[in-house]
Amino acid sequence: MTRRFSKLGATRLNRNLFLGVLFCLGMSDFEKARSDGQSRIVSVGISSDPVRRSEDLKDLSRFDILGVSLGENLAEVRLSDKEFDDLKSMGFQFRFSPLNTQLARESEEPYLTPTQVLDGLARLAQSYPEFTELKTIGTTRRGRPVQAIVISAHPENLQQPALLFNAMHHARELMTTEVIMHMAQTLLQNYGRDPEITRWLDSSRIILVPQVNPDGNQLVHDGQSMWRKNAWETGGRTYGVDLNRNYPALWGECNGSSPSKTSDSFRGPEAASEPETNAMMKLVREEKPVANISYHSFSEMILYPFGCRSEKNPAVDLFKSIGLEMKENVIDDRGNKNTYAVGTAPELLYEADGTDADWQYREAGVISFAMEVNGRMQGFQPSYSKWRDQTVSRQEGAWKTLIRRTLAQGVKGNLRTGQTDLLSYRIKLEKNGTFEDFTGEDKSVKPFRPRSAEGFIYNVLLGGNYQLEVYSGGELLKAVPFTVEKNKVTDLGDIRI
Ligand SMILES: [Zn+2]
Incomplete structure (x- = not known):
């Protein structure tokens, strides 16, 4: 064992004893958990101190970190057998995660598939022809269209501010597409009924991209429930690129992604190597949206630029002000307002480079946020019947705040x-x-x-x-x-x- 490890191990042990965190671990739970035959998920204790938390998460980032709970000081981490042995040698405290049941449950849950998303958008465009414009903004590695829907009382008029909302850069984050499809429906159904929504559609263009990564999402629906990346392949094997580490802003600059194609945060062979990334870049360059939310899951957080600690955001006061107002209006999984964490990735989690929000802000001044929907007990695939409708309606407060605020001042x-x-x-x-x-x-x-x-x-x-x-x-x-x-x-x- 290296000196560094023994030192860290001792620190962690002391800290966890200090916090009084007791983890009961039955090996039979872990055997039971390996329902996809390859991995298991554990809840790992992390520090409550932001600086030490960031160090803990940096150490854990060699594994697949699914999400965190800052309230409970836990990170949900997915591990192979070999990685499980590595974790045990690192001095972290951990326990069996409730998310293990989601490793192979996707087929039971009726979340939207790529085909259903395209059908849903086509139906909306048919039902509201004067209020919508369908756009194919790009084509994926496997030839699927990436579609956007523009919603406005005057979708062709560019003399009005545009706002962008997109979801599912990451394939397994199934709730995020549902949030955008619900948003489309809410905006279109309430024109002429809700005075505020009517005013918004009269005076802006709202651009929705419900699924940036349909290839990856199809892999999830085909049974790879924990697939995160797109379908980039080499040597006849699909490895995938993490689309939200592939943008040409700070690409690979602060260890906030991986150069290894087997990693879940593989940044790609070069910046902007992926067609899905390029589809979003072209859309942003054409539309120059004033503001954006990119939906992710899970962790109940609102993130803004920059993902590298070394970078100073010159408009941080504006980002923070809008972020805090969204926090006041978004409802968490327990039914409470004002609980989401707001900040940059390095402040709340760990460094992340090549993200869409950083690129959008640098390239076109977009006031761009990442919204991490749902808490750690729900994970990527919460029970559809229990959580789908509840989650999408609890998100309304945040996106309505962004539209209201953008158009008001x-x-x-x-x-x-x-x-x-x-x-x-x-x-x-x-x-x-x-x-x-x-x-x-x-x-x-x-x-x-x-x-x-x-x-x-x-x-x-x-x-x-x-x-x-x-x-x-x-x-x-x-x-x-x-x-x-x-x-x-x-x-x-x-x-x-
Ligand atoms: Zn994500």
Whole structure:
């Protein structure tokens, strides 16, 4: 045993004794648990201190971490026989996980399959033709379409802010697709009935991608219940790439993914190697959404950029403010509000690189969140009859908050010139008499681009005094000061360059 291990082991033992955590472990439970013939799931004790928790999870990240409970200081970890022996030598306390029953139960639960998702979207488009636009945004490794549905009273009008909601970068996170399909139905059924939803559809485009990874999801439905990645193959074998580690922002930069193709967090042979990743990137570049939620499960958390500890988020106050408001309105599995954890991946969990939220924010200034739905007792495939309807309705508060907040307060206008495709803009916030670059002094976050060919601009902002700076190439063309007040969108009208 290395010195490091014995030291860590002793630390963990002391800590767990201190916390009074008692784990009863019967080996027969573990034998019983291996229902997929290959793996078992254990609940591993992790520190309640954020720095030590991050170290614990970093050590555990060589295994497949399914999710965590920050309230109970537990991580659910899936292990092969060999990995189980490794875990035992690492000094962690652990016990049998209730999620073992999910290793091979998928066939019993009627979660949507890729075909059913496409059928469901087609039916919605047929039922609400004036309010929808179906888009195939890409094709997967195995030739399946990745589809988006645009929902708006004027889906063709690009002179209005767009919001994006997507699900299932990770194949086994079955509840996430249900959240988006429920959202589509709720928005469309309530136009003309619910005044707030009517107003939203009158004044924005809401773009939904219910299944980023249909290939992987089909593998789950075919019996590989713990499949996370897509269907990337090499040498005649399907290994899969973790699509939410494949984006070309911080790709492979902070040990927040794996270079090994057998790992569940394999980042891919190169950045943006996967067609599903490219489908989402093309959509974001075309639509330039103002804000986004990417749905994941499980852990009851709201995450925002950046996934690498070394990176500073210049708009962290805005992200935090919206994240906390979503937290106030999302209901957890116990029926309580205001319990989701809010922060960056390194603050709450461990570092993650190449994620979609980081890329969306850097590339197009998208105020982008990852939402981890459900708690550790529910896992990836909670009983459909008990949890499906309950979970999707409990999520409504969060996505409604993001839409409400995005459309309620910020700035809009039109950059009037013949060459909008060359223009970009920065928004600077006044602090102590000087203007600070809201998009990032280090230029890691690109300047914003107009959201339509007609030069439409829209940004959700905190209250304050700002300056809009319009550039062509690196040259400053115009600076316009403005103020954002609570619950108001400042309209700068036509900004003539
Ligand atoms: Zn996920």
